[in-house]
Structures are given as C-alpha cells and as structure tokens.
Amino acid sequence: MPLPWRTARLVGREDQTATARTLVFDAPGWPGHLAGQHLDVRLTADDGYQAARSYSLAAPADGDRVELGVQPVSGGEVSPYLADDLRIGASVEVRGPLGNWFVWRPGQDEPxxxxxxxxxxxxxxxxxxxxxxxxxxxxxxxxxxxxxxxxxxxxxxxxxxxxxxxxxxxxxxxxxxxxxxxxxxxxxxxxxxxxxxxxxxxxxxxxxxxxxxxxxxxxxxxxxxxxxxxxxxxxx
Known part of the structure; x- marks a missing residue:
C-alpha cells in the first residue's frame, strides 16, 4: 500500500552554509523513522502543478517533528523555494519514511x-x-x-x-x-x-x-x- 501524503508545517529554518539550510517541520501523524531514511516533499502551485523531491532526514525520530537538510540546486523547482522562500508557518506535503537499507539502528554494536x-x-x-x-x-x-x-x-x-x-x-x-x-x-x-x-x-x-x-x-x-x-x- 502506498504511503500517504501528510501535511507538514515549517516551524524552523537554520543556515548551515551560505546556501544550505536545515528545515524543521511539524508533521502530525508522522510514524517515526530510522536514522538514514528519507522522505518525499511535494509542493503544489496555485494552478495545480505539483513537484516532488526526496530529502534526507537529518535527525532521529522526534514525535511529529522532522528535520531535513536542503542544498539548493541551481534552476531547481523545489530546493531553492524550500531553502529560502517557504515562509515559517507555511505547509507542504510529505510522504515517508522511505528506504530501509541505508540505515543505522540503535541496537547495532559493530564499528x-x-x-x-x-x-x-x-x-x-x-x-x-x-x-x-x-x-x-x-x-x-x-x-x-x-x-x-x-x-x-x-x-x-x-x-x-x-x-x-x-x-x-x-x-x-x-x-x-x-x-x-x-x-x-x-x-x-x-x-x-x-x-x-x-x-x-x-x-x-x-x-x-x-x-x-x-x-x-x-x-x-x-x-x-x-x-x-x-x-x-x-x-x-
């Protein structure tokens, strides 16, 4: 069964470099995730046009909070908008978590x-x-x-x-x-x-x-x- 899209509200933005940003969203109903997983972010324009991109999760599961790292891509449809234009309090749609192989689980004890x-x-x-x-x-x-x-x-x-x-x-x-x-x-x-x-x-x-x-x-x-x-x- 496909994962559902959820509404997520931007609650924080932090500069990492001159162009890269950390974004924190409140996503009610978020099911949790493993370190290393990612999610899809979908934007919908006023005319109904939609664009979705995948972004890695930057922090362990924390209730409904999800943290992403965004490096804008020149000419990109989604990353420049997320990094600099999406206002605090605005909403996007997210879907995830995705990926179960590139992960680290707390029970692992190997180097x-x-x-x-x-x-x-x-x-x-x-x-x-x-x-x-x-x-x-x-x-x-x-x-x-x-x-x-x-x-x-x-x-x-x-x-x-x-x-x-x-x-x-x-x-x-x-x-x-x-x-x-x-x-x-x-x-x-x-x-x-x-x-x-x-x-x-x-x-x-x-x-x-x-x-x-x-x-x-x-x-x-x-x-x-x-x-x-x-x-x-x-x-x-």
Missing part, C-alpha cells in the same frame, strides 16, 4: 565508518545523532569531504566529538592554514587509517553526489574493504 561528500552528510548526521542519543559505545567515524571550511555542515555539533566518535574533515579545494593535509580529492590514504578501526562485521555508509560515491566505494574496495559491508546513497 561504523561514515563517508560524506558535501550535503551527503545529512543522513549520516542523523546516524551520528542517533548514536549519541542511544549512548552507544560502538566506535563511529565520520569522514566529511567538502570544498573548503565555509562548506562544512553542522560545524559546531561536529566540533564536539565524543569518546566513541571521531570526525575528520577533508578539503578538496582550499584547506585551512596550518592543516596537515593539502587540499585534494578523497584518496586511499585518507581511508586506510580509519578502516583499521573496523572489524570484519563493521559497516561503511557512503553518501554524496554520484561521482563522489562511486569514487569512494572504489577506493574502499581497493584497500581491502569487503564490498558487502559498503552501503551507498547517492544523488545528482
């Missing part, structure tokens, strides 16, 4: 490696938050690849890693002064140290633009990671 390219960090952030919420002791590692420091999502929150969470930023175009790694694309050398903490039962979640995800998955397998342990989510 996890998260690899994000740009806005691909959004569903991985939901996993990080769910991991913290569950007070899990399982080792979590996040490798976040971005163009430069202004492109880092969740800067303050990810700047507070815990004993079970290690966060590493990789800069592809402009590295901060004083860093030990020059700017450049993700390389095998970036992944080998973090893979040492994974056990054979550990899992890797990779999310980002299609080219990034494919390159990251190839690098992971090239340094010996079992393809069966790699889960990917891509866009664009």
């Amino acid at each position: 996890v490696l998260l690899v994000a390219g740009g806005s691909g960090v959004v569903p991985l952030m939901a996993m990080v938050r769910a991991h913290r919420q569950a007070a899990s002791a399982s080792p979590f590692q996040l490798v976040h690849s971005v163009r430069g420091e202004p492109d880092v999502w969740y800067r303050e929150e990810l700047g507070r890693p815990g004993p079970a969470l290690d966060v590493r930023f990789l800069y592809t175009r402009q590295a901060p002064s004083g860093g030990t790694r020059a700017a450049g694309r993700l390389m095998a050398a970036d992944l080998e140290p973090v893979l040492e903490r994974l056990t054979p039962a550990g899992t890797v979640h990779v999310c980002g633009p299609t080219r990034f995800v494919e390159a990251a998955a190839d690098l992971l397998t090239s340094v010996g990671q079992d393809p069966a342990t790699i889960r990917t989510e891509r866009f664009g």
Whole structure:
C-alpha cells in the first residue's frame, strides 16, 4: 500500500552554509523513522502543478517533528523555494519514511565508518545523532569531504566529538592554514587509517553526489574493504 501524503508545517529554518539550510517541520501523524531514511516533499502551485523531491532526514525520530537538510540546486523547482522562500508557518506535503537499507539502528554494536561528500552528510548526521542519543559505545567515524571550511555542515555539533566518535574533515579545494593535509580529492590514504578501526562485521555508509560515491566505494574496495559491508546513497 502506498504511503500517504501528510501535511507538514515549517516551524524552523537554520543556515548551515551560505546556501544550505536545515528545515524543521511539524508533521502530525508522522510514524517515526530510522536514522538514514528519507522522505518525499511535494509542493503544489496555485494552478495545480505539483513537484516532488526526496530529502534526507537529518535527525532521529522526534514525535511529529522532522528535520531535513536542503542544498539548493541551481534552476531547481523545489530546493531553492524550500531553502529560502517557504515562509515559517507555511505547509507542504510529505510522504515517508522511505528506504530501509541505508540505515543505522540503535541496537547495532559493530564499528561504523561514515563517508560524506558535501550535503551527503545529512543522513549520516542523523546516524551520528542517533548514536549519541542511544549512548552507544560502538566506535563511529565520520569522514566529511567538502570544498573548503565555509562548506562544512553542522560545524559546531561536529566540533564536539565524543569518546566513541571521531570526525575528520577533508578539503578538496582550499584547506585551512596550518592543516596537515593539502587540499585534494578523497584518496586511499585518507581511508586506510580509519578502516583499521573496523572489524570484519563493521559497516561503511557512503553518501554524496554520484561521482563522489562511486569514487569512494572504489577506493574502499581497493584497500581491502569487503564490498558487502559498503552501503551507498547517492544523488545528482
């Protein structure tokens, strides 16, 4: 049976970068979700024209509240409107949750490696938050690849890693002064140290633009990671 569309009201918007936004909606009757899942958002114009797009959920289930991460796409029909034009208190339709494979469940105790390219960090952030919420002791590692420091999502929150969470930023175009790694694309050398903490039962979640995800998955397998342990989510 198809999932129903639900009315959701925008109750919060927060800047993540100069263009990216976090949106918080109140969606009465929301059934809950797992970290890593996504939903569809549908807009309806005055003339009846409808457009729907999928967006990752950025936080664990919290009653009727759902949090999304939106990176506007130039010329897009939905993302620029959601990011900057949808007014607080206005409503859209949402449908979900969707996706049951690219998820992290609080009962999991194996080590996890998260690899994000740009806005691909959004569903991985939901996993990080769910991991913290569950007070899990399982080792979590996040490798976040971005163009430069202004492109880092969740800067303050990810700047507070815990004993079970290690966060590493990789800069592809402009590295901060004083860093030990020059700017450049993700390389095998970036992944080998973090893979040492994974056990054979550990899992890797990779999310980002299609080219990034494919390159990251190839690098992971090239340094010996079992393809069966790699889960990917891509866009664009």
